Amino acid sequence: HKVLVLNGPNLNLLGTREPEIYGSTTLQDIEEMLQKRGQEAGIEVDCFQSNHEGVLVDKIQAARGVYDYIIFNAAAFTHYSIALRDAIAAVEVPLIEVHISNIHKREEFRHNSVLAPVAMGQICGLGVESYLAALEAIIYKLKK
Numbered sequence: 001h002k003v004l005v006l007n008g009p010n011l012n013l014l015g016t017r018e019p020e021i022y023g024s025t026t027l028q029d030i031e032e033m034l035q036k037r038g039q040e041a042g043i044e045v046d047c048f049q050s051n052h053e054g055v056l057v058d059k060i061q062a063a064r065g066v067y068d069y070i071i072f073n074a075a076a077f078t079h080y081s082i083a084l085r086d087a088i089a090a091v092e093v094p095l096i097e098v099h100i101s102n103i104h105k106r107e108e109f110r111h112n113s114v115l116a117p118v119a120m121g122q123i124c125g126l127g128v129e130s131y132l133a134a135l136e137a138i139i140y141k142l143k144k
């Protein structure tokens with residue numbers, strides 16, 4: 001089984017980016033944690049980050065028929081990218097939307113996710129553990 005972990009714009013700066021909101025864990029740390037947990041569970045975890053919307057669209061399109069699940073933190077694109085939403089709807093790979101911060105208790109413009117209606121579900125506000133919770137859910141589902 002294979003899981004794709006996708007991260008959107010500015011998440012390459014995790015660790016030093018607004019640490020009071022996003023914490024001090026780097027993206028590399030998160031990716032290593034997910035890969036380690038995947039290994040324990042016998043699941044291959046591939047990780048990819050881009051600041052570019054079209055590159056993320058390409059990755060989602062290429063995931064069709066290759067990955068069992070996608071874990072996606074689309075960052076700011078969450079709130080307005082219809083292109084990403086359409087790509088997710090097109091490929092029919094079940095996707096869990098994740099956010100480090102609780103987007104519902106931040107600025108109004110972060111409350112809405114245009115991706116949520118085409119995602120399997122959304123996990124937010126748990127810090128970097130949002131990603132781990134998503135992977136844990138996937139591990140359980142793949143074991144069934």
Ligand code: DQA
Pocket residue numbers: 009010011073074075076077078098099100101102103110
């Ligand atoms: C984020 C929340 C978004 O609103 C923001 O644009 C991000 C990160 C999060 O993980 O909390 O870049 O997706």
